[in-house]
Amino acid sequence: MLVLRRKLNESIMIGDNIEVKILEMDGDQIKLGIEAPTDIDIFRSELYKTIQQENNLAATQEIDLSTLFNK
Structure with missing residues (x-):
């Protein structure tokens, strides 16, 4: 982890486009x-x-596709 000290109104840049x-x-x-x-x-x-x-929970749940097509 990089640790920096900054004062009020000072900033850091992350890459070329995040300040x-x-x-x-x-x-x-x-x-x-x-x-x-x-x-x-x-x-x-x-x-x-x-x-x-x-997202992890949704990815691990099983879906019963038969309920979608048996109407």
């Missing part, structure tokens, strides 16, 4: 601004983990 900027600091919280192309999904890590769990 993460420190917008505000309030006690133990910071507000980040992220500029990235619209085709890149950005999620909070806890939401991303939930999405991955739901």
Whole structure:
């Protein structure tokens, strides 16, 4: 893991087209601004983990196709 120190209004670049900027600091919280192309999904890590769990669950469930065609 890369660890960097940044001050208010400073930023870091990820690759050529993602910028993460420190917008505000309030006690133990910071507000980040992220500029990235619209085709890149950005999620909070806890939401991303939930999405991955739901996708894994959906991928492992069996579907009874006969119910779709026997109407």
